[in-house]
Amino acid sequence: MFRKKRKAAGEEPAWEVISCSQDDIRQAVNAFARQADQRISLRSLIRQDNSLDPELLAPHLxxxxxxxxxxxxxxxEVAEEQELVKMLDYAQIAVDQYFLETGNYPTMDGARSGKVSYFKLQHYLKEKPPMDLYLDPGDRMVTHRKPAEM
Structure with missing residues (x-):
């Protein structure tokens, strides 16, 4: 799995194409973050279309x-679907804007799961996401994974 093929002397290494899971990618992103200079943002891994730059992750994979x-x-958040990460971006921006304006998080009243209320965000979202979203209790970031009940 960790084999590297070399081109002619003096050229950049040519990485072998390998099968990876989403968890492998998360681990590689975390390894990149640990080894990167503090001035380098994780956003440097993300291309314009939200795809991860495979060349930057190759040494870690x-x-x-x-x-x-x-x-x-x-x-x-890492995903295999481009639309999912774009939806998370739009929803996080809406949640942040709502919080800045109201001082509250836009969660369902009485919901201990941190489920996002689309009613509260109706003026901040262009369209309602097709799935339930939640605020992670630790960092208040939007996720599509339901946190464990408190």
């Missing part, structure tokens, strides 16, 4: 992923 992975520029 031992190769180039065989398919694209995407990352939210706002929440840094």
């Amino acid at each position: 031992g190769g180039i992923p065989d398919r694209p992975f995407y990352m939210s520029k706002e929440t840094f």
Whole structure:
């Protein structure tokens, strides 16, 4: 899995294409973050279309992923679907704007899960996301994964 093929002497290494899971990508992103200079943002891994730059992750994966992975520029959540990370970006921006204006988080009243209230965000979102979103209790970032009940 961690094999590197070399081109002719003096050229950049040519990484082998490897099969990766979403968890492998998360671990590689975390390794990149630990080794990167503090002045380098994780956003440097993310291309304009929200895909992760495979060349930057290759040293941490031992190769180039065989398919694209995407990352939210706002929440840094990794996914295999581009639309999911774009939706998370839009929702996080809406949540942040709501919080700045009201001082409250736009969660459902009485919901201990941190479920986002689309009613409260109706003036901040262009369209309602097709799935339930939640605020992570630790960092207040939007996620599509339901946190464990408190």
